[in-house]
Amino acid sequence: MNSVVSRAAIEPRPQAPAEEVVRLIDVKRRFGTTPALDGISLSVMRGEILGIIGRSGAGKSTLIRCLNGLERADSGEIRIEGRDITGLQEQELQPLRRRIGMIFQHFNLLSAKTVEDNVALPLKIEGIARAERLQRAQELLELVGLADKAQAYPSSLSGGQKQRVGIARALAARPALLLSDEATSALDPETTRSILALLRDINRKLGLTILLITHEMEVVRGIADRVAVIDAGRIVEEGQVWSVFANPQTDITRSLLGGIRPQLPDHILGRLSATTGSEVILSVDLAGPQAQGALFAELSATLPHSFRLVHGGIDHIQNQPVARFFIAVPARDPALAGKVEQFLAARSARVEVLGYDADHV
Numbered sequence: 001m002n003s004v005v006s007r008a009a010i011e012p013r014p015q016a017p018a019e020e021v022v023r024l025i026d027v028k029r030r031f032g033t034t035p036a037l038d039g040i041s042l043s044v045m046r047g048e049i050l051g052i053i054g055r056s057g058a059g060k061s062t063l064i065r066c067l068n069g070l071e072r073a074d075s076g077e078i079r080i081e082g083r084d085i086t087g088l089q090e091q092e093l094q095p096l097r098r099r100i101g102m103i104f105q106h107f108n109l110l111s112a113k114t115v116e117d118n119v120a121l122p123l124k125i126e127g128i129a130r131a132e133r134l135q136r137a138q139e140l141l142e143l144v145g146l147a148d149k150a151q152a153y154p155s156s157l158s159g160g161q162k163q164r165v166g167i168a169r170a171l172a173a174r175p176a177l178l179l180s181d182e183a184t185s186a187l188d189p190e191t192t193r194s195i196l197a198l199l200r201d202i203n204r205k206l207g208l209t210i211l212l213i214t215h216e217m218e219v220v221r222g223i224a225d226r227v228a229v230i231d232a233g234r235i236v237e238e239g240q241v242w243s244v245f246a247n248p249q250t251d252i253t254r255s256l257l258g259g260i261r262p263q264l265p266d267h268i269l270g271r272l273s274a275t276t277g278s279e280v281i282l283s284v285d286l287a288g289p290q291a292q293g294a295l296f297a298e299l300s301a302t303l304p305h306s307f308r309l310v311h312g313g314i315d316h317i318q319n320q321p322v323a324r325f326f327i328a329v330p331a332r333d334p335a336l337a338g339k340v341e342q343f344l345a346a347r348s349a350r351v352e353v354l355g356y357d358a359d360h361v
């Protein structure tokens, strides 16, 4: 991964650590009878990466368009660096828009311009002299690992390289906020990881604030500090990424997490019965020190032969262990599953009885 960041490339302004770059208060936007945004309140602090995740139609694009002033909110406040933008005229919005850099799913590069000219374009619009803007473009291309592609045209670049150019261009005018609109959705998993690592690297070293809109939990997991889950124009869940992964509170979040958390294998799920079987199948969710695995050794010592591990694993999110296991408890002693459940719940595990495994021998 080529993501060595030079501090001089962006020259962040030193700021108080707890300053809000973005604040939304009860923002509403309706299209006919559809409430695209139905009372959104949220903050993004300077230097933070906030992931906003939701299914198709949840309101993500409307939120982005309201943030960059392309769409007007019907009511509520949208503050960028403390300034309410909701009542501003188009002319007044322009300098504020320059405080927001954007990267897009399809990169939006100008095909007739070189990489260097694409990156320098926001500075040209600002009226910066050519020599100065090309020097800045060169610094930024070094920042994103593409110093040797300055004279290339976008058509000769891979998707990952095009997005690196997009990131360099978004940073050209030294924005206070980087808005990422599904920026990795068109990329393969490996390229996605390298782009997320680059964004994380820039965020850590330079304190860049990032608001990242996505429908993929993998993206949130890879980069965000905090996550807000949006559904039908409302934030239905919000918190530290590891904590939301460990203990999702809504069905929407659970369904968005579905693809990346261990699930009971289909062949076992398919034969579960609600009433009878040789084993009771339990899911066990753990976070923090209890997720390190010692809990099952303890359970085994306290209640010998009380379970077998069926499936699952330990993940690490924001350096916190987050685990999900599926265990099978013999059903011949009807009280045993209850004892196991009690033992685990007393040690902060979230336990759910999924059913009886009818066919296991």
Ligand SMILES: Nc1ncnc2c1ncn2[C@@H]1O[C@H](COP(=O)(O)OP(=O)(O)OP(=O)(O)O)[C@@H](O)[C@H]1O
Residues within 6 Å of the ligand: 031, 032, 034, 035, 036, 054, 055, 056, 057, 058, 059, 060, 061, 062, 063, 215
């Ligand atoms: N210009 C518009 N006119 C009418 N309805 C709209 C308009 N823009 C958005 N909507 C509706 O508002 C709701 C939210 O749409 P939005 O595009 O913000 O969702 P999204 O989360 O970005 O979805 P996707 O991931 O599919 O882009 C949807 O029901 C959509 O149909």
